[in-house]
Structures are given as structure tokens and as C-alpha cells.
Amino acid sequence: MVKTYVFGHKSPDSDSITSSLVMTNLEKELGNTEVQAYRLGNINKETEFILNYLDIDAPELLENIEDDANVILVDHNSPSESVENLENANILKVVDHHKLALKTSYPLFLRFEPVGCTETILCKLYEENNVEITKEMATLMLSAIISDTLLLKSPTTTEDDKKAVTKLSKIAEIDVEEYGLKMLKAGTDLSSFSIEEILALDAKQIDFKNVKSIVNQVNTASIPDVLEMKDELEEGMNKIIEKENLDLFMLLITDIVNSNSQVIALGKNADLVEKSYDIKLEDNMVLLEGVVSRKKQVVPIMTENA
């Protein structure tokens, strides 16, 4: 049997890592024994908390894949966020909750839903296929949903996410608020990261029409703490702008307790942020009240105004 690689996006977050593990387990339960979970980058602190809680190892790092390799994509579908050489791979399945950016020359299995987290879809796939959700799998799924929806408070949260959390928290025997806040706070610990690493943690390349951009999001329980590094962050952002020939680098410092985001915007199209939110940047910065979701509250608005 030919091996199947299962992985989430580059700069992996908890959804990408846990979904690769949960999807791999589902495939095995359905009879695809030669399947393995991988990651396309370093584990963040939040994911580390989850894996430590369960005492399980992170998936292996995937550097590249051979031509015609069988792959299953979770939590992403854009080739720019995926493995090198994806264009020569044989994509068997995609389970995702993002906009559609992939084209193929062959039919495949796709399961996309506009929900807050890939794990919410995977939870349904387990049910539909009558595969038992173990305590470990439930904990992985639950953790990712808490992460992606910021404890069900993000505007990306749907009824399906809430239902999944209710179901999974029972199987996982977890107090959602208590565990969730601990987990989210673990994710805000930036102490061991260099500026370069912070700027790569959850960076997405997004083109707002012709405005070539990176939008990075860093969660925190205290915006002032992160802003102590403002000069170093701006220096790092400017280096990346130059290297990648970007028109815009937007850094969202998201306060997970109060649900706001402090934005630092640099690059020749930084005014796109001003235009999109009808605000003025001061010292390259602005506080966007109530904005916590890059997907729902940044990408569509910036795209429309670009």
C-alpha cells in the first residue's frame, strides 16, 4: 500500500496539528493503514500545551514530498500555504473551513464547511462513519475548536462548533472554560521566541487583490506586554517586507481576554488598513475594537477595499 501524507498548513496552529492527527486516526479506522500525520513547521506554545496535556508526540516535520505522493490536506487548501511540490502530488482528500484556492485536474474527496474549526467537520466525519471518538481524539478536537474560536467568542463561531464542544467536552471529561483559558494563555507565552519566530508563528500570505501582503496574528493576554517589543517587531517586519517584496505587513496582536486587536501595519500599502476600517494609523498602529478573526473580520474587508 502506498503511503499517504496528512498535514495542515505552514506555520501550523493547533487546528492544523490536531487535525492531521485526528484525520490520520480516522483514515486508519477506515482501513487506510499506510497513513501518517506530518507538520509543515514548528509547533507553537499552545499546541505544545495540548500535546503535553495528552502526553503525545508532535507529528514528524515534512520537508518535501515525492512526485505523485498521496496526500490528504487538512485545515488548508491553498497551495501557497502547503507543501512544496503539491502540484505534482495526488491529493486524495481535503477537509477544510477556509475559502477555496485549490484547482485540480482530477476529481477528489472534499469536505468543506463554513464553520469555526476543521475539527468540527472531523467530529461529524467520525459520527457519519460510525468511528468511535476516543478521549484522546476528543481532547485534540476540543482543543482546536477552543483555539480557533477563542472559547466560542470569535465571530467565526457557528452552532455546529458549539454542538461539537458540548459533545466533545463530555467525552474528554474537560471543563471547557478552565482548560481553555489555560491553553489559550499558554499560547500567548512568547518568551522563548526570537522576533523572527514571532513574526512567522501564524503568518499567512494573503493577496488583497494586487496588494501582496502578510497578515500575522499573535494572541496575548496583555497587549502592552507585546508592545514593549514594538521597535524590534517593526524592524523585523520591515526586513520581511524588503525580502519578500511585500506591499503590506499587518500584525494583529489579539487580546484573547477582551476580544480586541492592536494592529501594526507597515509597507507602502499600509493605508489599505486605514481605508478598510475608516481609521488613522498613529505611529503605524491602531486598536481595532472587537476584531479577533483574521478570516472573518480582516480578509473580506481588506479584499473589498483593495
Next chain:
Amino acid sequence: MVKTYVFGHKSPDSDSITSSLVMTNLEKELGNTEVQAYRLGNINKETEFILNYLDIDAPELLENIEDDANVILVDHNSPSESVENLENANILKVVDHHKLALKTSYPLFLRFEPVGCTETILCKLYEENNVEITKEMATLMLSAIISDTLLLKSPTTTEDDKKAVTKLSKIAEIDVEEYGLKMLKAGTDLSSFSIEEILALDAKQIDFKNVKSIVNQVNTASIPDVLEMKDELEEGMNKIIEKENLDLFMLLITDIVNSNSQVIALGKNADLVEKSYDIKLEDNMVLLEGVVSRKKQVVPIMTENA
């Protein structure tokens, strides 16, 4: 509540028409009352047979949609096979079994599986959502699966299609072989069509890399009968080549009884057919033994050799 348009591809076949009806019924059962099935072109003879058998009307013809209209696509996802103005629509859902050719700027519901027919996927969606499959719905689904898989004989046929046929034939109280052959033969009746209509019946615009092509498929129980019109067909094909600035027009005349296809290939890249199948066209024609599936036995091979 805002209206939702449900439709299959241009030059609709039985899968596109029945799937629009079956998906609309599912949406209604799930509480989306303002939903309506449409068609993007004339009904073919086979679909007419199905609708007559059930004594139901064809969906309304859809000429265009307003900006921001809610739409659900079935049996297609390529904008080139869809309604005008799709780029300004709000695509809620896509249920399909073709290669992926759509991009969106927003997340949506996608359910794609590499099976023989869209109705096989819809049959699963009914089950997963605990919606009863009525005799009428079962007949629509079953008919489309018989059509797309040529009575489960096409290489596109999967185990899932076979399972669906077993289940649906019981609900529909239909003898699959007897009903299926009658239905397929009804679809081969070209007597009431003009040459232009025959050439548009199941025509798909497909670009094999840079080779701009139309591949049309006409089912028959007797290839010689169709070839009596060869001169007129070639004249019509050449007109379309000129008008649409095509590099290739490939007409598959598929013998549904013996599972072969007579090909007529015209245009400056007609040699792509020769290269792809390692054959020589004689008088612009060749018989491709065992070839009945455009999707499985034509598109990938022609794309690879283009």
C-alpha cells in the same frame, strides 16, 4: 428569507437536472424554504424520459442571476460551465464529482467525492441528515446514476454508486436493467434535434493545457445511424471551431450497448487525439474501443499529452 438558486451545468444532462431537484428538496426538508431548482439549458431526451416517467415538470430555465444572489451548485463547479455572473454570486454550497476549478474569496460548504454521479453523494447527504428519500426522489437519483455510469458499466463507477443503486432501486420499486436500458435508449433519440442542437447537447469546454477545446458526447445504440449525418456534423463542428476560435472539437459518439466510442476530431490540434491514443485518424475519425467516459478516459489522457 432571500431566495436560493439551485442548478447544474450548462448543456444539462440527467445528473444536473435531477440533482437540482433532489438538492432543492433536501434544502427544503432542512428548513431553507426559499429555494428553487433551475436549469441552464434545454432538457435532453433522456431527462425528458425520466421527468415523464414521474410526471413532473422540468425546472425553470435560468437566464441570469442578480449580484449577490445565493446559489447552490450541483454537478459542476467550473465557472465556465455555470451561470453568467457567477463571480458576483454568493455560493452557499457545491455538491459535485468533477475536478476542482472554482475559487472563492469566502468559506463555503463543499461536498465532493470521486464517484460516478452527483446523486450518489446526495443519497448520502439524505442519510446523514436523516431526511426520508421518497419514491420520487429515489427515482430521480437512481436515473441519474444509471445515466452517468451507463448502467454501472462505465469505468467511473464506484462501490458507492453500486450501493446507492441497490438502495434506491428498492425505494423506487424499479427493475434497474429494464428501466435503465429504456431510459438510455430514449436518450439516444436524436430525431427531433437539429445538427446545432446535437452539437450542443452535452458539449463541454475543456482546455487541454493551451489547446482550447470542446468535447461533446452523444450516446447511441447504433454508431452507423449517427454517422449517416457525418458530413452535416463536421460542417457544424467547423462552424463552431471558427466562431469560438477553438483548437479542437472532439465529438464522442458512444455506443451504450457495446461500450465503445466513435470519435470525430476536427481543428488544428486534432492530432492531439492521435498522440493521446497512439492511433491515426482516418477521414477525421477513429473508433476508441472500451472508451465511454469523457471524464476518466478522455480528459486526463488528453491533458497529459497536450
